[in-house]
Amino acid sequence: MKFNIALLAGDGIGPEVINEAVKVSDAIAKKFNHEITWTPALTGACAIDAVGVPYPDETHEICMKADAVLFGAIGHPKYDNDPSAPVRPEQGLLLMRKKLGLFANVRPTFTFPSLIDNSPLKRERIEGTDLVFLRELTGGIYFGEKGRKDGGETAFDNCVYTRAEVQRLAKKGFELAMTRSKKLCCVDKANVLETSRLWRETVQAMEKDYPEVTVSYEFVDAVAMRLVQWPNSYDVLITENLFGDILTDEASVISGSMGLMPSASVGEHTSLYEPIHGSYPQATGLNIANPLATILSAAMMFEDAFGLKDEAEAIRAVVNKSLEQGIVTEDLAPKGTKAYKTSEVGDWLVANL
Amino acid sequence: MKFNIALLAGDGIGPEVINEAVKVSDAIAKKFNHEITWTPALTGACAIDAVGVPYPDETHEICMKADAVLFGAIGHPKYDNDPSAPVRPEQGLLLMRKKLGLFANVRPTFTFPSLIDNSPLKRERIEGTDLVFLRELTGGIYFGEKGRKDGGETAFDNCVYTRAEVQRLAKKGFELAMTRSKKLCCVDKANVLETSRLWRETVQAMEKDYPEVTVSYEFVDAVAMRLVQWPNSYDVLITENLFGDILTDEASVISGSMGLMPSASVGEHTSLYEPIHGSYPQATGLNIANPLATILSAAMMFEDAFGLKDEAEAIRAVVNKSLEQGIVTEDLAPKGTKAYKTSEVGDWLVANL
Ligand SMILES: CC(C)[C@H](C(=O)O)[C@@H](O)C(=O)O
Ligand SMILES: CC(C)[C@H](C(=O)O)[C@@H](O)C(=O)O
Numbered sequence: 001m002k003f004n005i006a007l008l009a010g011d012g013i014g015p016e017v018i019n020e021a022v023k024v025s026d027a028i029a030k031k032f033n034h035e036i037t038w039t040p041a042l043t044g045a046c047a048i049d050a051v052g053v054p055y056p057d058e059t060h061e062i063c064m065k066a067d068a069v070l071f072g073a074i075g076h077p078k079y080d081n082d083p084s085a086p087v088r089p090e091q092g093l094l095l096m097r098k099k100l101g102l103f104a105n106v107r108p109t110f111t112f113p114s115l116i117d118n119s120p121l122k123r124e125r126i127e128g129t130d131l132v133f134l135r136e137l138t139g140g141i142y143f144g145e146k147g148r149k150d151g152g153e154t155a156f157d158n159c160v161y162t163r164a165e166v167q168r169l170a171k172k173g174f175e176l177a178m179t180r181s182k183k184l185c186c187v188d189k190a191n192v193l194e195t196s197r198l199w200r201e202t203v204q205a206m207e208k209d210y211p212e213v214t215v216s217y218e219f220v221d222a223v224a225m226r227l228v229q230w231p232n233s234y235d236v237l238i239t240e241n242l243f244g245d246i247l248t249d250e251a252s253v254i255s256g257s258m259g260l261m262p263s264a265s266v267g268e269h270t271s272l273y274e275p276i277h278g279s280y281p282q283a284t285g286l287n288i289a290n291p292l293a294t295i296l297s298a299a300m301m302f303e304d305a306f307g308l309k310d311e312a313e314a315i316r317a318v319v320n321k322s323l324e325q326g327i328v329t330e331d332l333a334p335k336g337t338k339a340y341k342t343s344e345v346g347d348w349l350v351a352n353l
Numbered sequence: 354m355k356f357n358i359a360l361l362a363g364d365g366i367g368p369e370v371i372n373e374a375v376k377v378s379d380a381i382a383k384k385f386n387h388e389i390t391w392t393p394a395l396t397g398a399c400a401i402d403a404v405g406v407p408y409p410d411e412t413h414e415i416c417m418k419a420d421a422v423l424f425g426a427i428g429h430p431k432y433d434n435d436p437s438a439p440v441r442p443e444q445g446l447l448l449m450r451k452k453l454g455l456f457a458n459v460r461p462t463f464t465f466p467s468l469i470d471n472s473p474l475k476r477e478r479i480e481g482t483d484l485v486f487l488r489e490l491t492g493g494i495y496f497g498e499k500g501r502k503d504g505g506e507t508a509f510d511n512c513v514y515t516r517a518e519v520q521r522l523a524k525k526g527f528e529l530a531m532t533r534s535k536k537l538c539c540v541d542k543a544n545v546l547e548t549s550r551l552w553r554e555t556v557q558a559m560e561k562d563y564p565e566v567t568v569s570y571e572f573v574d575a576v577a578m579r580l581v582q583w584p585n586s587y588d589v590l591i592t593e594n595l596f597g598d599i600l601t602d603e604a605s606v607i608s609g610s611m612g613l614m615p616s617a618s619v620g621e622h623t624s625l626y627e628p629i630h631g632s633y634p635q636a637t638g639l640n641i642a643n644p645l646a647t648i649l650s651a652a653m654m655f656e657d658a659f660g661l662k663d664e665a666e667a668i669r670a671v672v673n674k675s676l677e678q679g680i681v682t683e684d685l686a687p688k689g690t691k692a693y694k695t696s697e698v699g700d701w702l703v704a705n706l
Contacts (some may be wrong), residue, residue: 164656249578
């Protein structure tokens, strides 16, 4: 098969981890007789520096034409403490999500037996955890009207959802639940928010179409607790944009394998695969960042975007092997053992595929 | 001294835990020669049942006249899966906060040496944790305009903050930081939300008035992670209403002492003290609920509302003693050891004051 993949390396460690994912993907393509054309494009702070906007039209064109998008990370600390900067890298991310129609962010949290002791949680709390969040990604308070009034003294952000938006996301949740343990948790704040009440009533109305799925409804604050207490009690969770932002990040650290968690954003026009970690500016250029989350994101891409399960499994298998053999970057290397460089991990994976 | 305390027992286990807090408070009053008048009033589901509204005017009058309010918990499961019920207990809570002007919710998370192994986190992660959240409680998306459009197909919730609201809360944060380790963390989502940018710029402008306080600014998703990873790296955190709802609940479970965490809500007209746990409907009437969070909330009331530090310390000391001696309810009793009833714990505390 032939694929055209848009390559958005982004900022910070983005280019370094993307580089290893490309190496591994190319090796897989060679092994399974596929042909990948990578089309690099600018996004984030580096796009602002180069052309003045964080998600240039040219980048959008490239993504629209591609069979899938592989994304690194964006963000630069020079923008963080300047909340009123007129142009910020994150705007590019949001614009990209909106223009590509990436309405569902798929964020698994699972554990690696060999890494379980890295978890801040006790072993018996985290063992067996294997959950997936479906976060709505193109609606809610992120995209509602926002601004100032009263000469700047009052700020507002409007959170808006339509029933159709909820249905679209929930449908993916029910379908995913059907392929797993048939448990779906709808996370909302229906005791306070009208948008949450719309979420809850919409999901409730869909239950009859999926009689095998057991649906629970939990408040976002309760889920924030139970994720720490009994993460393995969850399977598929669906939620709105902002709750998803907070809870998926919380979920990502409980496994102790934050640097390994992949994600997908799927939508109307294409789908995008990216590690959940950020641009990690302090590590930029040091060749120390962990590339495995990006490599596992590429595996998700092979499986979900191209329907190539064997290729995905081959990547996952070699990643597991590298973990078992301790071919890991410094974030995972136990004190006193050798840490491998970003590029060395990629090389080892290619050599052992 | 003479105090008039409004007593809002609420729903579920509320009356049972409040009962023990009253016992202990009365014993303290007797010992230190104070006179407490308790004025009970209805709130929550029980108020809906009795008079049709969750926060009756009569209750509000009683709170306004009182020197402080001691609150149990509200909520009943019959309302949870009916997000469109016209009257819900939580509305009473929100109305009460608004009408009493309780703009700052003070939520400490600390550890008890004897309970540290109850934490879902590993000992080395949680040891030494002693943080306080100041959550804004009368603004933001909780109180902005909300409703439906397009014949019910679109829902919206507006999040609004004024600079004055942020200043009022932040001032308490800076002041609290000055009495502690002089570290303040402002939690926002300034990379996406305009209200968060107002928060951040307002707090930044206040920094010069508190030159000794070191202020950090962190995104809410990053805090959701670090709370699990390194909770003891935080001291005082300030945040808006919805973020505070999620993060304070997350913080409450990391200590492993969720059933023991007290809270205060302070404001313009009076202050209110309540356990952070909910109404725990399944345990209602069984005399098994842990009363310590409510009793420790009463201790906060003695100290903060009445300026009686010795009385507060006496309560905390006897609570610590009960924990050390294992005079605890079933949630804290190790498997195979005797669990005490709610009322037995209260009796023991009174006898050992
Ligand atoms: C960078 C930021 C705008 C973004 C978000 O809030 O969606 C990030 O936190 C994420 O989760 O991808
Ligand atoms: C019951 C609910 C309305 C309330 C809130 O969201 O504020 C509760 O979760 C809390 O934190 O006190």
